[in-house]
Amino acid sequence: MQKNKSHATNPPLLSPAGIFAYQAEGFIGDYQRLVRDTVVPYQYSVLCDKAPDTEKSHVIQNFKNAGALLRGEGAADGFYGMVFQDSDAAKWLEAAAYLLSLFPDKELEKTADEVIDLIAAAQDEDGYLNTYYTLKDKNRRWSNLQEGHELYCSGHMMEAACAYYEATGKKKLLHVMEKNAEHIYSHFIVEGHEGYPGHPEIELALLRLYRATGNEHCFALAEHFINIRGVDSHFYEKEAARRGWNIWNSNPSNREYTQCHLPVRSQSDAVGHAVRAVYLYTGMADLASMTGDKELFAACKRLWESITERRMYITGGIGSTVIGEAFTVDYDLPCDTAYAETCASIGLMFFASKMLENEIDGRYADVMERAFYNTVLAGMQLDGKRFFYVNPLEVTPGISGVSPTHLHDLPARPGWYACACCPPNAARLISSLGKYAYGENKDTAFCHLFAAGKVALSNGMRFFCKTEYPYGFTVRYEIEKGGNLAIRIPAYSPDFQLEINGAALPEGSPSYRLERGYVWLKVKDNDVITLTLDDAPYFVYASSKIPQLTGKAALCRGPLVYCFEGTDNGGDVLSLSIGNAQRDGKIPVPVPESEKAALKEGLPENAVVLSLDAERKAGTDSLYTNTRPGVTPCRVTAIPYYTWGNRGENQMRVWMDLS
């Protein structure tokens, strides 16, 4: 096992902060409490089929039934739901684990323990764990990797097991999943069965399980799945021909959809199902950082650039089409028919986070921040009760959600779906945000995101971060225990001020260095570092290679993309042009607190709303007119994109006309 050893010689450049390392306050803290108080309890009621007005989930019952069947007490037809239904329990458990690390809660821990008992009881003697196959047809195990999601469900459960172990020290689920990993190892490595996961996820999970357990088989299995993917790019076709049955009518020849068109080290364009893609790339980047595999990292970097330089929305959304929930081609970024799934942006954050372990560069964290503050947060209603899976950058009631090409782009968040991927994914992301905000290595603390709260790293460094980010742009680090500090400087703020203990550090000061988007400085105990970023709203222009965005601009402030909703703008944003504000160089300004009350209720208390000059074109019902429409100057209001759709159905637009 030569390769298994090579990784030890190449530790990642940094590791994410442990789950106890960050105790959030402020903006992030509020969101974590929302997940605790609303999302996770509601999801548990869904899993138990006790949530009103929600489609039957049957997740808990599936585990109960599978356990009963294995004990010879139940019938074989007790499964209900999607083939990946088990993963809902896994994501819930993972989120619950993070919450326990943040907010100790005996009741929640007891519930989680009970769920784990059910899961453990549903594991077959040989380590196999999947209620769909256990209840439906044991003989079909491992015969439909393309559609079957067995490896996907195992992967999510491995993540849950690691998180629960980290949060509680309890090893029951960890042992269950180690046994499951051994079963999979045995099938694919010892017995040498062909194939790789239809929906990547287990790769990143196995590496995590390896870190938690030290089990070399986990590492070897992750490496195996990554290495063989796409080597036989016709595997799914052969598998489909061999088995002669389907779960859906997936096309096994669509090799880009499942990212098996090429061996991963030869891939360059981000293609196919966007969530599968970024989960795969996360595993690849994770493996690369552990092995120092330069070829693999080079592939990750090409794929990263393919996404972020040619296939990503300004909101950090990815996946331009509903057809396959997938990437399309370079510069094809329609606003109104976007897919931009919440889960895909969460996966993009995973990928960014793992890229940082290979290469410390602010552009990774910039994208992580962009995805988080815009698409990921937009995925959740402000009250945590409803969710967008799809995050368009423009909606027009009457067209969005109605026209056959726009059925997926809804003007309002629906409730919990039968396919409940996004809400629990958002829950586990938000409740573990410290892992993405902060990182460390033996002598350095990395501040990737500006997240208020207390940070205590395993390298001994401790500090408190005070900020009202993303609405305030001063970030104060009160150092309790010093060391090296690497703070990201966002690309939107090339101008920034840095002070130590009240004394400005001018540009070029030898007290710090600025390298690839991070300022590096030594801090001593009790130092206070103050970073002030640019808080001026700014316009963003798109490449004219994006056909849908020519002649338009978007408004941003800090990491937040803004949008214009009808409710603030006379019911009609389509007739607005912000070209005069942009031409005159007039900077949009925050609406003063005194006037904010005039805005409709339903926005967050702390939200900064922007006001700017605009022009409104005379409206007409006629499709076409030979007369140039008259124009009236007006004042318009923009709100943070993530807050849209919280005040009833209305028009919403991110990219505004400049004409």
Added chain:
Amino acid sequence: MQKNKSHATNPPLLSPAGIFAYQAEGFIGDYQRLVRDTVVPYQYSVLCDKAPDTEKSHVIQNFKNAGALLRGEGAADGFYGMVFQDSDAAKWLEAAAYLLSLFPDKELEKTADEVIDLIAAAQDEDGYLNTYYTLKDKNRRWSNLQEGHELYCSGHMMEAACAYYEATGKKKLLHVMEKNAEHIYSHFIVEGHEGYPGHPEIELALLRLYRATGNEHCFALAEHFINIRGVDSHFYEKEAARRGWNIWNSNPSNREYTQCHLPVRSQSDAVGHAVRAVYLYTGMADLASMTGDKELFAACKRLWESITERRMYITGGIGSTVIGEAFTVDYDLPCDTAYAETCASIGLMFFASKMLENEIDGRYADVMERAFYNTVLAGMQLDGKRFFYVNPLEVTPGISGVSPTHLHDLPARPGWYACACCPPNAARLISSLGKYAYGENKDTAFCHLFAAGKVALSNGMRFFCKTEYPYGFTVRYEIEKGGNLAIRIPAYSPDFQLEINGAALPEGSPSYRLERGYVWLKVKDNDVITLTLDDAPYFVYASSKIPQLTGKAALCRGPLVYCFEGTDNGGDVLSLSIGNAQRDGKIPVPVPESEKAALKEGLPENAVVLSLDAERKAGTDSLYTNTRPGVTPCRVTAIPYYTWGNRGENQMRVWMDLS
């Protein structure tokens, strides 16, 4: 049969010119010769499976095989092609008939006679005629109206029969189709079987057959199909349940797709498959003009307004989505993913023409002209050899035809398809253009379109029209035999000049009246009427209710919509803005002949190319930038939309940015 008699008391306000009435010259004449020399001969070679590099058609062989089977000489499995394959022969025959009226041709007539002999021999004793069912399974006749296209194929063959009879006086096919109509009458009226056509067409064809033969059953059958449509709106669902087999997997519950969601007199929104819709509406308008049915005409008018006031592209294209080749919702008119099928715009011309028989109003002919000079002509390569079925208003190589949402929007015309609906439809339309350009009633000649050539109407009026339209805007009518003349004044030219024998007729002159888009005047033998229309290029603005068109303008001249192609504009039209030309009120000008040679070869000799001021934004590969891109003034070139895609794959855009 009370209703059958009522129509006689309500003759249409006008009738289309007979097929011998118009001998074209100039622009239309050139197109008719192209159809004669290229399209129709090529199509015949396709029908006979003799065209190189084209999918097998088998149309002629299907008729031969069906005839042989009926004589007991053949096998039952001799069918190949689509279920509506027979209609290809019908459309070819119809176009051939029109060509024979324009260009007597013994060879072509002999070929057509032979085809008719084959068709006649493929008719069953009881009058049934359809090679698919005759060859595949006689017992399935009339059991799948939703998908089966039996009535559709009969309809097209009835049209061919009428045209061939009109052109040659030969009645063989007319008798075949009258017998076929009697068979259908017997099945649906006498025997009382339920159902109505899945693809409307036979309604308008039966009315035409009624006019050619006087057979009251044809009229009654047309009226029956129109009257019962949508009365039992669940008919297709019941039919599907009853038969238990499918040709495609069409959804019988999608009632809007087949326009049976409501009885036709209650319909208001143009919905579903766009070609089916306009064929149905054409039949409805035809029936309304024959019966004076005000309720039916009111429905036609609502549907007309739904299309032309809320669901039509500036090019006269209809059908906003490839999903069902269908209408979507009001103001949803994406340029790059448009369907805008050539056949649908041809059908829109049919509908417009029949609306004129109910109500003389220039807006119907305006739309007919818009559809013809833009979408219909764009459907055909300038050399008549390749065809667009789909007519987008914007293409970007690399996205169009490649992205999963843009697969149907091709940047270049493909060859002849297996489903060969559009090319022969364009052929029959162009070769019968006189029917759309000119109309008559007992004392009046109607000039709906400006079509050069000789006109001799059955009311005795005769004149010669001289014009270089759509590139020249003077139209000279040299009257040989006088009467009343009604000439449409296009909506784009509210200012016009009218002269009789060289003397201007000022506005308000008692010598003519202007009413609903037509000037009416009395003309004497040897009078010369000269109409001069506005030839100035003009910008068109879209309603801001169309999300995809805000901030943009299109350039037109006369009836021609212009577009911008990369090949004339430095390879990149996406970075261009024409806002400065539009803001300064600078009128684009025709490129002088001396400079036209500098344009790439491949445009029509007579085409007027426009030149105008514009600005080019600095390009960038980066998706997004916080810096406003620099702008360089430049001169750009626009070409008529119908000529696009004739000079290799490149960017094309109709709606240009104004910012």
